[in-house]
Every structure is written in structure tokens, then in C-alpha cells.
Amino acid sequence: MSERRKPYPFDQIEPKWRKIWEERQLFHAPNPGEKNFDRSKPKFYILDMFPYPSGAGLHVGHPEGYTATDIVARYKRMSGFNVLHPMGWDAFGLPAEQYAIKSGQHPAITTRENVAKFKKQLQRIGFSYDWQREINTTDPRYYKWTQWIFLQIYNSWFNPATNKTEPISTYRGADPDRVRLAYVAEVPVNWCPELGTVLANEEVVDGKSEVGGFPVVRRPMRQWMLRITAYAERLLNELEGLDWPEGIKLLQRNWIGKSEGAEIDFNIDNHQEKIRVFTTRPDTLYGGTFLVLAPEHSLVDLIVTEEQWPAVREYRERTARKSELDRTDLAKEKTGVFTGAFAINPANNEKIPIWIADYVLLGYGTGAIGGVPAHDERDLEFAKKFDLPIVAVVQPTKDEPAIGFTGDGIAINSPIINGLTSAEARKKITAWLEERSHGKGAINYKLRDWLFSRQRYWGEPFPIIWEGRKHRALNENELPVVPPPLDDYKPTGTGEPPLAK
Template sequence: MRVANSKSIFFSCFPAFLIHNPMSSERRKPYPFDQFESKWQRIWEDRQLFHAPNPGEKKFDAAKPKFYVLDMFPYPSGAGLHVGHPEGYTATDIVARYKRLRGFNVLHPMGWDAFGLPAEQYAIKTGQHPELTTRENIAKFKSQLKAIGFSYDWAREINTTDPRYFKWTQWIFLKIYNSWFNPKTNKAEPISTYRGDDPDSVRLAYVAEVPVNWCPELGTVLANEEVVDGKSEVGGFPVVRRPMRQWMLRITAYAERLIDELEDLDWPPGIKLLQRNWIGKSEGAEIDFKIDNHDARIRVFTTRPDTLYGATYMVLAPEHSLVDLITTNEQRAEVRAYRERAARKSDLERTELSKEKTGVFTGAHAINPANNEEIPIWIADYVLLGYGTGAIQAVPAHDERDLEFARKFDLPIRAVVQPPGDEDPIGFVGDGIAINSPIIDGLPSREAIRKITAWLEERGLGKRAINYKLRDWLFSRQRYWGEPFPIVWQDRHHRSLGEDELPVVPPPLEDYKPTGTGEPPLAKAKDWVRYSDNATRELNVMPQWAGSCWYFLRFCDPLNDKRFVGQDAEKYWMNVDLYVGGTEHAVLHLLYARFWQKVLFDLGYVSTSEPFQRLVNQGIILGEDGQKMSKSRGNIISPDEVIAQYGADAFRLYEMFMGPLEQMKPWSMRGVEGVSRFLARVWRLIMRENQAGEWELSPAVDDVDLAKNEQKILHATIKKVTEDIESLSFNTAISQMMIFVNAFTNAEKTPVSAMRTFLILLNPFAPHLSSELWEKLKAPGDITDQSWPGYDEKFLVEDEVEMVLQVNGKVRERMKMSILASEEEIKQAALTNPRIQELLAGKTPRKVIVVPQKLVNIVA
């Protein structure tokens, strides 16, 4: 307590209700939010006020339009919420409450993305089952969210670790597994429509031996996104490349559609660009090079077939399958040594540390198909097996990497593109004019590409080709706390379980520790693993992304036990009209979810091919020191302490008042105090404290007409708040409400009608306070049943406006003008103004610009 030495005074002058627990109420509350916030939360819960009925249910009103507003659901960590989490949640809650007042059926759900590594790590440390800690963490998160007064439809709460949920995650996996992508129809179809010999080679879920990010410390494989600078994102342990049998999802089949269908989405352009870059489409050609003394050919991918004449050597990735075949005996030892070194390199060494190009000559030569020149074939780890064909034609004159390599190993460099101007052709990578290239000499690059590609195609030497950076999705994890695959193995072949065998529930385990061999922890559950006498279960589990790939669908119909989502519910609610979350999910989550949605759409299970129509990213909230909040900096602020001191409404309001939603901004307790003062002013506009220290309705509140200026400010506020909520500019909406309150604070009479209207405007932002005051005003019905007020422009315009008079662009004078004044009248009034006359000193103005109702600029 701050007033340690003044307890007697403290007790004598404070109302009784504030002192029953003086240790917890550090200071006097500016308004008694603690008296009613939990009361309203209870009322909302008891009355199921925010439950949205589905089509076909009793209270469903088909006449209303729908609005689906969704938050990225959280991973319930042990630490609880910090003030960054509820930023987006507050924004969506304001929109949800606003849309309800506007007469929409609003779907506003919340749930838990609860599978994941931290719970498993905790289990390893403590021996507590992840299910238990998950349950506890969820309870903590949920109580924190409820304390903020969010209007979630808790009847739709979902939890990705609930068998009733992941049963359908597994079901969707089966659909993916039992589908293939038909390039003719450009969509997924049931595997039964595939006419080839080996369906397993085209399934959208398949098994492959792939080099993966193996982290010995965690005893698991990590996805690329979980590896940061060659170290594990969790724990910072070293990560090495190692081939392993893994489940993959064929997301690359959808690369084109994932790019194209971004077009019509209302997403920030930056996020669309990020996704496009991630998918990384590039157009070019594949060209076949003959190998001297061998039948095999090497296929390369290039975006610049017009530089073919400049290809003075070739490079294969060290892991390329033809390396063994073509390497000459003299070079074999050197090549083998290089390949071994490359294989041992971690990602860190391969990228960050390898500023110097390395490579070795195979001893073999290829024939350049354009000029039949013999060129040496090298291997080097700057060529990646996973991109294109894993082999390149090296054109050192017009590619920085090839140039660096050629210079280091003294390979020939030949210019074949003449840059515009007098730039040096060597090292020029842009478009120019083809030179030293008989077939295309003199052509600009774009045309040269077209012509030489056609030339190659005619001769069967190459063809147009498109490549993507996007790789197939590594979909398995060697962990315990995830969805088991509904797959069994028999005679070294995988096959799917029947839908009636779902869900496949993870077996209870005593010991969650990684085996360390790369074999998943599920291998320890011997009985569970044995599916039948000759079949065993798949031991991997799905990655955490799986559950979040379709949760927005489940929210439409969370209790359905017949289908992953009921058809009518899905049709009615989808798509998500507004999706709010952090930029950290800009690529992966959003890409994966779009991919699943498209598969389900192709197979006819959902009605839209894109899940999220409008996307908004909230900015990060920094600590009071302007640094990112983190345990180590000790600058984490929990909503609990803020709410205890200032109340949930002040917390919500400050989250939104800090600045634009998308922006990064630092927390400030002073700022919370500021909005809390504003809410107290609202309270005292309607309530006053009597002699006994009790709050009662203020006698100033009366059923009076509004003065003209009051009418104007009321309608200006309705207009501004409405428009600002629509554009998610909550900070300026709040500013306008402050202006409103400031204007009414000193009025003799507080017009009750204006107060009611204002409370409706305030309701989405500060639902507890506005509900309480609505009740205190004895206004009819519940505030949540009201309809959003409209405004009338006629109250906003005045008869007279103040206009600015400028001379040469500088403000020199102001004058009042009727809004009806014509331009000519305004001009005359300005020119005859004494101050302007004085400034002009008899000179004739050269030009007069009149902007009606705004200003006059006189150019002298």
C-alpha cells in the first residue's frame, strides 16, 4: 500500500465497500468497475447471450445476414496470457458486438490449439501427462479471457487434443491420403479415379525418404520453420541433415492455385506477396544436356534459356543421382570426399558459414546443345537437390553465383547478353540484347527466351517449364503429443484404417522421452503398436499445424459426431469474414489451411475454396521499455494485474487506444490510467456519489432536448464511431467518444436520450460499463438487444463555417462565411477583408483559389 503511514485517514474517508480488503485495493477505484464487471459476465453466461444458433435450430433467424469473425486460436501455454494476446481478440470482440447490434448473426468462437512440443517437454520433465497440463492451461487461459469480457460463443469451444475433434483431423488426413491431384482437371480426386499402375506414387499424402532436420538433443525431426539459423527454434540446439522415412503432403500440386486464388482475398498486400514469394513461381525452360561417353542426359532448369550459349560448365548438386555414374576414375576419390563433407554439413554451415563457393570436378563433360561445345561437369553444394532438377547450366557471365564459382576455379566466362547502355556485360544479370548466340543474336532477352525455347522444343532438346520454391509439406513428427496417423503397416506397405476405426487415440505412456534413435516415442507402447498379427501402427504423429488447418470449419458445427462439419452449417457460416492474428502465421498456417480447404473443396466436402476472406494482422505489443516482451527481460505484463487495478473495460479500451491495430507499439500503464479516467468520466456523467459514499443516478440526467451543438457532436460521434469500427480504426473511434464526453461533462443537464445512444456506441468497447449504466438509466430492454444508431448529416452541417484566408499559401486571416456563399462571394469577401488589403498593399492578386467551406488562397 502506498499510503502506509496514514491508515486512520485512509479508513475514515473511504466508502465502506472500498476498504473491506485494503491490501488488494491499492488505490481508490476511479469508478466501481469491481462492483459490476463480473456480474455482467455472469449474466452473459447464464443467458447464453452470445450463442449463435445454427440453421435448423430453434432460435435461428434466417432473415439476418451472417458474419463470421475469428481469432487465430492460441496455444495454451503454462505462462497464461500476456497483454499481447488480447489485442486481436479485443478488436474482433468489438466487431462481433458491433455486428450483433447491427442485426447480424455473428459467429465468434474460441478454442485451443493444444497439441505441441511445450506440453510434451513439460511431461518429460515432470512425468505429468500432457493431457493434464493441457487441461490446466486451458482452464487458466479461459478464465483470463472470460475476465476480459469477450463475447465468445463458448458453446462452440473446441480443443484440438479432444478425441472428438482429432477424430476428424484424422478423417481429413484419410481423405487426403485417398486422393490424388489430377493435372487434367487441376484438382484433387479420389484415388479410385487414378488409372496408373502405382497409386501410391500420386497420393496427396505419401511416404518418402527425405533429408530432414534432425535435432539430436530434442530427439526429433524439425520442420524448416522450426529451424532458425541452423538451430532448433525451441531450445536453440544444433540441427543436422539426415535422411529419414517421412510422411509428406503434396502441397506443391496446389502451388499454382495457391498463388492464383490469393487474388480475390481482402488480405494485406504484403501478406499476399509473402505467400507468393514463399511459393516462388519461376518460369523458364528445362534443357537436356548429353554427357560425353554416356547414354544418360542431364536435365537442367533455367529461367534464362537465352543464355545457353554462355553456359561454359555444368553443376550438379552433390546428392544428384547421376554423380556416381559419370564421375571418372581419376576424380572418384575427390568427388566421394566432397559428397561426404557436404552430407555432414548442417544447414548452418551450408548457408551462413559457406561464403566461399566450394565444389569439385567430376571428370565428365556434357555437350552444350546450342553449339555442341564440350563443357566440364562439376558438383557443388551451391546447387540444391531440392530445387528444379538439382542441376544447372552455369552461365558465369550472367549469374553472380556462377561468376564467383568460375572465377574461383578458373572456368571460362563468355558474355552472351549485351546490357543497355555501356555497362560491362560480365556480371550483368538483367535483360539486354543477345550476343554471341547465333540463333538469337540481336533479340531482346524476352524474345530471345521465346525463340530459343521453341528451337529447343522443335529438336526435342528441351521445353518450357515452371518451377516453384515451395516444397512438399513434411507432415510427420517423432513425438508423442500429436494426432496419431490412421495408418498401419503390413509387409512394408502402408494402408489406411477404416473411418469406423477413428479416432486413433494415443496410448498412455509412462515415459515420453524421445528414443534418441529417431524412432518416435509411440514405439514404446508395444501393445498399442501391434495392430494385428501382421500389421503394426504408424508411429509418427502429425505436426501441430494439422489441428489448425480446419478448426474454422469445426467451429461452424463443433458437436457434430456424424460429419466433420454439417453441410448446412458450413454453407451458412463459411467463409470467415474477418480473421485476425499475428504476422508470424503469414505464411505457414495460412498456406496449410488454404491447402486443406482446397482439397476438401475439390472433393466436395466444403462449399468454398478459400477459407479466410479478410485477413488483418495485429501488431506486436512491446514492454514498457520498448523491448519485445520476454521472461528474460522481465517486462511481461499480464492482463490479470491490469484488470485488477483498472478493470476489464479499461484494459480493452487501452488495448485499442494505443494506436493502429496493425502497428507495433509499447505498453504504458499511464496510458491505461488515461482511458480509465475517461471511463470514470462516463460513469460520473450519469452517476454521482452521495453523502454516504454510495453511487446514485445523477440529478443532472434529465429528459431534455439536445442543444444544437450537442446534437451535432452526438451525430458526429455516431458517424465517426461507425466508420472507424468498419475500418478497424478503434483508436480514433475512442478519441471521438472522449470528445463527446468532454463536451457533455460540464453541461447543466445531461440529456438522457443522448446518453442512451452514446452507451450503445460505447458498448462494443466497454461492454460492462455500458451495460451497467444502461440498467441504471432504466432504459428499456438490454443494451445488447438495441440496434445501432444511425446519424443524420443534417445535424453535422452548420450555417456558417470559418474559412482560412491564405496569402501565398500562408494562413493570414480567418473569416466566417455562410456555407451557401458562392465562390464569387467568398472571393470578394476575402479580397475586401481589411487584413488582406493591408497585406496586399495595393497589389493586384495574380490568382485566387477558392475551396468552398475551407479556404481562399491569394497568390500575389
């Protein structure tokens, strides 16, 4: 073989230069006061996403991304910058605990072994990381600060008067827990009994967990939440000044999903309770011929008739096995069950049936919707399937059929607002509802508070103490809160974390 065609001798050249780089600490970013620190050099910080150190080691996706950032880091060093390019390990979490349970080893042991494997592989590739700044999320010195951040959130509230976050001590109400940015609530979640934990929507595929392929059900559970909805209006307003592409801004606006309309209260026939519905089209109230509740809605148990209970129970069980993404898929066939109960339409005092259907979500709006089939595609599909009345109440201004028309037009078959444009009708019917205590103008957002939970052992504990079914925060000088060295760290199967043992 000619000299030109000899293969590159990786096994000789790479170890030689790695040794030189390590001995001379060429990739270390010195701090002020350290040797070789040059204050005149501009700073450049380049951070990779920390990998989760699995037992399988690196996969091709890791070096693919890390190579790009390493090229930038090396270029900036050669351009005279003081480059900070660290690496670390996102080592807490469900996969590590599942691997430990299967292997019979404590997750601390398997994590330590996996980190060593990952580090050796990254070093052999030759990435220019500053290994003196290596971070491990399972290190108490690290998660002390994630716990500290949680305390700052827990001890704060968003003051709408000042449009700012303030210490909870400035809140003058009787119950500060009602406004804390970190709070506890019972909410419907994706619960995986086999894994013993709550899963995000993205971790559920066809009703099963992404990890392990175990069945997942929807059930209400007590969870920690972050009150991000308090910032909805501010998030919208401050989008304008951002130097972002308009397409990205539009995605953000749709994610926040501001809707202006009305909340309307429907009395339930032969019951004291009411059903509150949010709608952006109060002008179509006369066309409301049914109500639909989320299957998990608390009122279902109170209003369902004895005859309908078996069908309702079976439907709820089937719904519990679906993810939110499955339930809200517009292409899927509409399903539902009649509760046997009726509500009273406040506009015309007519009885309308109350159904449950899986496309209505408890966590969005009020968990109930008013069915106006003549002017909503989803309601029309539902009404046709279950042979429910369809009443047109908006006449298009152009030559097109009223049934199925979803735009603005002229109010018809609506005595209070007949002849008004949709915009005028919305204002008048909302005022009419407010005068009679049947409803009020309201703003709704698609944005929902962020749920995060801890049903597993292998994660940083919340810096919170529960006493007499009430919670209180630890002091900052008591951090970090370290998980106790449990021998039995398997999930409880009840939703309570292993630490509850």
C-alpha cells in the first residue's frame, strides 16, 4: 500500500494528543485569580444538553450534536476567546430507577458506573470539554440549588396589580396557598401502575408507556403544580418586543390561546348544582341543544341516573386508557354517553340533555361545553351521530347554508338578539346574562399550569414538610434535602412516593 493510502492511525495519534491536552489542561477556562487567566480576553460560554447516562453508553445522536458545538468552541479559542465549555450528567429519573430495579442494584451504583462509561467514551472522541467543571445532577451540591429555586417559587406569588412576582409575605388574602406559584392540586394525570409514576403526554404512546410499554390510565391525583397561567397576559404582551420570527411568535400565541367570551351557568333539572360553561360565542346560546361534560367531571357522579350508570361507568373506564392527544384528535370518531340528566338553557328555559364525551378535557376551561351543533363542526358531528336537535341561530351574510356555518353573521331564532350582528349580539346577550346572574364576560386561555411530580425515589426531594395534611417550606439553611439510602426503593403502586414508606 502506498504512503498516501495508509489509513489514519487513530490508535496512535488520538491517545497521544488526548494525554497532552489533559496534562496541560488546555480546555480549562480559568477563573479570575487562577494561572493563565487573562482579563482582556472576551468570554464565550457554550453549553451542551447533558446526556442521560444509560447503561447502553453513547448512541450516534450524542456525538452528532456535540461535534457541532465542539467545532464552535475550538474556533472561539483559536479566535482569542476565554471559552467555557462544560459537560455533565442528567442522571436522576425514571430510566435509571427502572434499570436499577431490573438489575437489582441501587440506582446510585448503576448511575456511577454509567457516568464513568459515558465520560470515557466522550474523552476518547476528543471533545474539548473543561472536565474540571463536570456536573452531575445527582450531586447534592448541585441539586441544593434546584431545591433553592423551588423555594423561591413556592414563597412567591404573581401580583396582578403590579404585574410582577412578589414575596408571598406581601399577599394580604386569608389563604396564601391560593396564589402561590408552586401549589398542590388534585388533577387528572397519566398514571402508569407498573412504573408507579405519572407520565407526560409525550411519554404515552397508544395508551402505553414509552418506557416498557405498560398500560397507562387517566386518574385524578394530588400533584405539585406551577402557576404559569398567572403570566398568560404578560407572556402575550411581551412577545411583541422579541426579535423572533413571526411564525414562532404565532406558535407562542396559539399555545397561550387567549379567548374572549362568556361564562354561562346552566341549572340542572331536579338538582341544586349548576354547570358552568365557557364559550367564545354567547350569541349562539339559543342554539344550544345539549351539554357535554368531561367524563372525569365531579358533577357526573351527582347527576347520572341509575339506568345510565353502567354505561357511564364503562365509558369512563375506556376514557381512562386514552391520552389527551388521543382524546382531542379531530379525525377520530365522536363517542359519548347520555347521563340521564337534563340542564336548563337560560336563554329559553328549555331542557337540554347532559352527555359525557372524551373530547372534553377536565383541565381545559371548565371541563364542560355547550353543544351548538348548527355552528360548530365538532358539535354538529356529535349531534348527527346521536340524533340531537340542530337549531340555526346565525344567518350568514352571503348565500350559504346556515347549518354548519361557523363565522359571524346575523342573529336569528334568538328573541333577545334577533337581527343584530354577531358582534353586537355577543355584547347584548352577555349583558343580559350578567343582569340575571346567569353568567358574565370572561377571558380564557389554552395555557395550563405546569404539572410536575415525584412518585419515584431517584430524584431530588421537594424541600417541603407535610404536617397534619398541610405543607410548609424548609429554610434555605436546611438544604440540600438528600434522599435517604433506602433498600426498598420500588414504587408503592398507590401514587405515594417510596419516601412515604
